[in-house]
Amino acid sequence: MEIKIYEGYDLEQLIDKAKDELGEDIKILHYETIEEKKFLFFKGKKKYRLFVEPVDDQELSEPVLKFEELLEKVEDLIDKKIRNSLPKYAQGLANPENLPPHVQIGSKGSNILNEFTGDALHLVEQLLEKDVLPDVAKKIVTEGCGLDIDTNKWDLNTITTKDAVIKGIKRYMKFTGSFENDREGLQIIAFIGPTGVGKTTNLFKIASQLVIDKKKKVAVISTDTFKVGASHQARTYANILNIPFYSISESKKLKNTVEQLREFDFILIDTVGRSHYDYWRLGEIKEILSSLEEEIKHVLTISCNFKNDDAMEVIYKYQTFFPIHSLFFTKIDETLKPGLLVNLPVETKLPVSYLSTGQRVPEDLKILNPETVASYLISS
Secondary structure: OOOEEEEEOOHHHHHHHHHHHHOOOEEEEEEEEEEOOOEOOEOOOEEEEEEEEEOOHHHHHHHHHHHHHHHHHHHHHHHHHHHHHOOHHHOOOOOHHHOOOOOOOOOOOOOOHHHEOHHHHHHHHHHHHOOOOHHHHHHHHHOOEEEEOOOOEEEEOOOOHHHHHHHHHHHHOOEOOOHHHOOOOOEEEEEEOOOOOOHHHHHHHHHHHHHHHOOOOEEEEEOOOOOOOHHHHHHHHHHHHOOOEEEOOOHHHHHHHHHHOOOOOEEEEEOOOOOOOOHHHHHHHHHHHHHHOOOEEEEEEEEOOOOHHHHHHHHHHHHHHOOEEEEEEEOHHHOOOOOHHHHHHHHHOOOEEEEEOOOOOOOOEEEOOHHHHHHHHOOO
């Protein structure tokens, strides 16, 4: 057996280099990290050593066919197991063609401007510019209005426009507050959501605040064993905070690990990002978490730069598999139209918890409340 060894500072680049030299069909046997020697007070760079075995054409010919046949049978068995573990209303999703139609959000054609006058009309226009849905904007603004006798239209009866927005938000949105105020005893929180929304980064923002500010005992478990480097990044964060970190891909092992951590205040679970249309992969996540189903709070992570329809589809499909405890909004700094902050919770009636305002850990994180939401909707 011939083994090739590659060394460098970027693991993904090493894998690409191996594939360029040996072909796409390679076996990655192992990789290890090497701490280079320190120079004076400068910390040495972290280096990777990758062990790869090339696969020749003869080895690929016949066994590949047999392996694919075996894999198909295994996937079929897993598919049945996942489907049986789902709630009854989700068991008919075996075929994407059977997926129910998406939830209709708001009425985009509603001509609500004719119903308002004065400052109320100006406020509705502001909200629409921020991509707030017409029906949602109407609900929020009307809450802070009174009927103008001269025009027979709605106008504000609050001191400021922000007061009107806050009044409407308090009426139509629910807020969880910070996680540590929810209840006593061990809390298990799983961060779920599509790829690229910032689940891992924001999980560790929460972990940092709980450990540093609140002096809580926190452990982190990652079930993301698919993306190269994902577990390594999470482990680095955990080492900085000096908290336990586990990488787990099996339901039974997850339950056993949690049992060993019962004396902790929080267990935060990082899950792999999956498309909301990939029901089979969502079922895999559910299967891993199923042993703790009654204890876990599922926090759905949503990027503020999603389109309204796409974000509602994410919520609808994820709700088919998981009971959503709260919405965690990210990337508010990457959009000028943060209408999702009100559109989703008003339309779905789901509570909201946190808002990520940037990449810094743990600084760029806010607990959502009516005042914070209002400030993003009516800021210039």
